[in-house]
Amino acid sequence: MQIGVVGKTNTGKSTFFSAATMVAAEIGNRPFVTIKPNQGTAYVTAPCVHVQMGKQCMPQNSRCEAGVRLIPITLLDVAGLIEGAWQGKGLGNMFLNDLMQASALVHVLDCSGTTDAEGNPAKGYDPAKDVLFLEKEIDYWIRGILQKNWAKISKTAAASEKPWEALAQPLSGLGMSEADVKSVFEKGSFSGKPSQWSEEEQLDFAEMVRGQSKPMLIACNKMDLPGAKENLGRLQKQFPEKIFVPCCAEAELTLRKAAKAGLIEYTPGAKEFKVLGNLDERQRHALEFIQTHVLDAFGSTGVQQAINRTAFELLKLILVYPVEDQHKLVDSKGNVLPSAYLLRQGATALDLAAKVHSSFAERFVAAIDCKTGQKIGKEHALRDNDVVKIQLHN
Ligand SMILES: Nc1nc2c(ncn2[C@@H]2O[C@H](COP(=O)(O)OP(=O)(O)O)[C@@H](O)[C@H]2O)c(=O)[nH]1
Ligand SMILES: [Mg+2]
Known part of the structure; x- marks a missing residue:
């Protein structure tokens, strides 16, 4: 995407x-x-x-x-x-x-x-x-x-x-x-x-x-x-139907660079960071400014929020996890919850199969909702955060 x-x-x-x-x-x-x-x-x-x-x-x-x-x-x-x-x-x-x-x-x-x-x-x-x-x-x-x-x-x-x-x-x-x-x-x-x-x-x-x-x-x-x-x-006020996300891209860039340099611990989208290394006066001042005027003021730098809200609110995507074994939640190689796919809202079990592999749509037999253990059909609309086993014929 x-x-x-x-x-x-x-x-x-x-x-x-x-x-x-x-x-x-x-x-x-x-x-x-x-x-x-x-x-x-x-x-x-x-x-x-x-x-x-x-x-x-x-x-x-x-x-x-x-x-x-x-x-x-x-x-x-x-x-x-x-x-x-x-x-x-x-x-x-x-x-x-x-x-x-x-x-x-x-x-x-x-x-x-x-x-x-x-x-x-x-x-x-x-x-x-x-x-x-x-x-x-x-x-x-x-x-x-x-x-x-x-x-x-x-x-x-x-x-x-x-x-x-x-x-x-x-x-x-x-x-x-x-x-x-x-x-x-x-x-x-x-x-x-x-x-x-x-x-x-x-x-x-x-x-x-x-x-x-x-x-x-x-x-x-x-x-x-x-x-x-x-x-x-x-x-x-002027455009109530639009999505506005307050942002400070410069602050996000500074935080990610500082995290990469090992100076701070920071997860993109977070409202705070932890200082790890020794900061010089200029660095300390810049980070304090970001904490007070950006993170405290708006809850985050907004960059990660802008991307997430584009996916989940604007495009109304859902996140779905396909697996091959419904109990262990693994793929054929034993990787637990190996994949996560963004699908449009209303996507079906068959859509997920097609997304995993183009040949899977033709070989689709049924699917299982791994959270409930229930069998679901081709046309079943998936929900956000579903874990789904897809049954295929050879
Ligand atoms: N104060 C402030 N300046 C920013 C911010 N983001 C970018 N800038 C500055 O705006 C100028 C233009 O940035 P740039 O990313 O090249 O803009 P572009 O032309 O839209 O790609 C540069 O001087 C940046 O440092 C921000 O969040 N706050
Ligand atoms: Mg540019």
């Missing part, structure tokens, strides 16, 4: 990316520091089911640290988007195309209002403008993808009972299935003749496609700066 980190220049996207992945990315206070997308592994974290099951796990496709399961995902740090990116401004189209396969986006916003629309230092900039501008950019970009294919879409749709099929083809690159496109098409009660759609209708459709294929969480970054808290309050 890919999550794209987006936003205008200088909001702290690369800092967020580096903190989450510990991949070094160029961080700088000037526009277009990032041109090629940085790609790295970040982790969705959740309490590991091994605690509840009373076993010690031996993870293979994920990790477990202190009772927390870490499931790897891919994070993409794309270049800063500026207004007009969809028209190719600032190489915008190229950057947007890097996001094609992303399942969701984290919009890193400078909540302190110290970065203007072009990414230059400013004072008193209203971050609500960025919320709107970024959505609009993506809507126009998606409309552009459709418009490039509009003649073909119009022709194919005119000759078909299922006009969404014609729209689904150019949108498949965005990770939209035909069923997704159909549901957008029906929800918006669009006319069955795309040839007659106005540019406005095309844009409305693109907006709904964005909602479905690129849901967005907003990481309100730079919460350590003055004014950020007030701005966050205003944003939450």
Whole structure:
């Protein structure tokens, strides 16, 4: 699964990316520091089911640290988007195309209002403008993808009972299935003749496609700066339906670097850390600042929370553990609770089988809910934290 980190220049996207992945990315206070997308592994974290099951796990496709399961995902740090990116401004189209396969986006916003629309230092900039501008950019970009294919879409749709099929083809690159496109098409009660759609209708459709294929969480970054808290309050009031996560990417990066250097003990997402080594005056001061102005003030640096809430709230994913032996909870090699998979809500036992191995779907006989011992069928919808044995025929 890919999550794209987006936003205008200088909001702290690369800092967020580096903190989450510990991949070094160029961080700088000037526009277009990032041109090629940085790609790295970040982790969705959740309490590991091994605690509840009373076993010690031996993870293979994920990790477990202190009772927390870490499931790897891919994070993409794309270049800063500026207004007009969809028209190719600032190489915008190229950057947007890097996001094609992303399942969701984290919009890193400078909540302190110290970065203007072009990414230059400013004072008193209203971050609500960025919320709107970024959505609009993506809507126009998606409309552009459709418009490039509009003649073909119009022709194919005119000759078909299922006009969404014609729209689904150019949108498949965005990770939209035909069923997704159909549901957008029906929800918006669009006319069955795309040839007659106005540019406005095309844009409305693109907006709904964005909602479905690129849901967005907003990481309100730079919460350590003055004014950020007030701005966050205003944003939450203005956009009650959106998810805002207060963030300090710089603090997260500092903490992870300090932990890597053995100076502190810190679990990403935690509200405190433990000092291990001898700190010099500057280090002590920096860490004290983070404790007081970030961790105590907001409960965490927000970076891990932004990733987790993207997975579990925005994408509504569930975490499921397949095993081969329902009692020992092991795979064929004896690894206890070896795998953890993120699946969409409503995923069935059969979906899990297909996720574990493409051949498993065909060989599926039944499954067992290892917590209750009950047999479950193909179409049984799994729940978060389920441990499931899949029975296969040879
Ligand atoms: N005060 C503060 N500065 C930050 C934070 N995160 C990033 N920055 C700074 O913002 C500037 C731009 O960061 P960068 O990650 O390169 O932004 P990008 O252009 O969006 O990738 C750098 O000077 C960072 O050190 C934060 O949480 N708080
Ligand atoms: Mg950058």
